[in-house]
Amino acid sequence: MNSTGPMKILGGLLCLVFGFAVAVQAHATRADTTFATARQDELVGILSDLSQRSERLRGDIRDLEDTKAGLERDAKGQTALQEARRRAAAYGVLAGTLPAQGPGIRLDIGDPDGKIRAATLLDALEELRDAGAEVIQVGPLRTGVGSYFTDVTGGVAMDGQVLARPYTILAIGDPHTMATALNIPGGVIKTIQSAGATASITQEATTTINAVRST
Amino acid sequence: MIPLIGLIAGVAVGLWFHPDVPLWLQPYLPIAIVAALDAMFGGLRAKLDGIFDDKVFVVSFLSNTVIAALIVFLGDQLGVGSQLSTGVVVVLGIRIFSNVAAIRRRVFKA
Numbered sequence: 201m202n203s204t205g206p207m208k209i210l211g212g213l214l215c216l217v218f219g220f221a222v223a224v225q226a227h228a229t230r231a232d233t234t235f236a237t238a239r240q241d242e243l244v245g246i247l248s249d250l251s252q253r254s255e256r257l258r259g260d261i262r263d264l265e266d267t268k269a270g271l272e273r274d275a276k277g278q279t280a281l282q283e284a285r286r287r288a289a290a291y292g293v294l295a296g297t298l299p300a301q302g303p304g305i306r307l308d309i310g311d312p313d314g315k316i317r318a319a320t321l322l323d324a325l326e327e328l329r330d331a332g333a334e335v336i337q338v339g340p341l342r343t344g345v346g347s348y349f350t351d352v353t354g355g356v357a358m359d360g361q362v363l364a365r366p367y368t369i370l371a372i373g374d375p376h377t378m379a380t381a382l383n384i385p386g387g388v389i390k391t392i393q394s395a396g397a398t399a400s401i402t403q404e405a406t407t408t409i410n411a412v413r414s415t
Numbered sequence: 416m417i418p419l420i421g422l423i424a425g426v427a428v429g430l431w432f433h434p435d436v437p438l439w440l441q442p443y444l445p446i447a448i449v450a451a452l453d454a455m456f457g458g459l460r461a462k463l464d465g466i467f468d469d470k471v472f473v474v475s476f477l478s479n480t481v482i483a484a485l486i487v488f489l490g491d492q493l494g495v496g497s498q499l500s501t502g503v504v505v506v507l508g509i510r511i512f513s514n515v516a517a518i519r520r521r522v523f524k525a
Contacts, residue, residue, distance in 0.1 A: 207469035211458075212417035214476045216425035218451045223429025225444050228436045 293335060296344040296413035300335040304372035304407030305379055311365050311397040318349035318356045324388045331381035333371035335409050339363040342411040375403035443484040446500055450483035453507045456514035463521045
């Protein structure tokens with residue numbers, strides 16, 4: 201019954217270890233519950249997402265290593281120049297300062313009564329961008345990052361310039377994807393038709409966009 | 416008094432450093448903690464009954480944790496680790512409840 205000194209200390213020490221272990225374990229359990237609580241199909245989804253992403257990144261690594269090897273081999277700076285030109289062309293197309301050509305669609309919006317508002321055209325533009333359109337021309341104007349639509353008397357203006365009716369939108373990208381995106385129930389085409397205008401989509405093997413932005 | 420100080424100091428140290436649990440210890444630590452909890456409540460009950468003995472406490476604490484971890488380890492080797500840990504937790508849970516009930520009867524006289 202009479203407890204001796206060392207045993208008392210040992211008891212206290214065990215309590216210390218116990219408290220320590222509880223705190224550590226509680227912290228460790230709180231740390232990762234994201235995957236522990238996920239169901240099997242979610243985990244499978246996450247895993248396949250990750251492997252797709254790593255596959256894509258591996259591809260990127262291969263491309264970049266090719267570029268690096270080319271740059272290292274090249275003494276006269278020829279590859280570097282080519283690379284810079286290629287990039288300038290790509291950025292020029294994206295920024296709207298260069299003409300572009302490729303498979304795409306043509307969207308004609310017949311609006312004899314002027315029922316289409318700026319918001320509808322903006323929706324069409326956003327839908328095309330979401331569907332992967334790389335280059336878009338509205339009427340005679342090329343769209344860029346700063347493009348905007350405004351309602352004016354008797355129509356719609358883009359970037360301050362009144363658009364002539366009927367509106368024509370040219371977009372370069374995957375024609376099938378863009379046509380599907382515009383045609384979804386309750387989508388852009390339905391909105392245009394319910395507003396009292398007509399819309400038709402033409403898928404083209406070669407769409408040429410010549411309009412450029414000055415800046 | 417010493418055990419209480421030790422307990423508080425241990426929690427404080429654990430919260431302060433919060434080290435990662437080593438991988439080999441991860442399956443056994445939770446079970447060992449539950450077993451130690453049983454020993455803690457047993458010790459508290461003995462204290463209130465006036466029959467607390469440091470040596471009994473130390474031995475029961477150590478044997479509880481080691482045996483609990485050993486059972487889970489054995490279960491892992493036999494392929495019934497999760498079932499055995501559930502069994503151990505149930506048994507220890509019953510013991511903890513009965514200890515707490517005894518403490519409650521003594522403290523509140525109810």
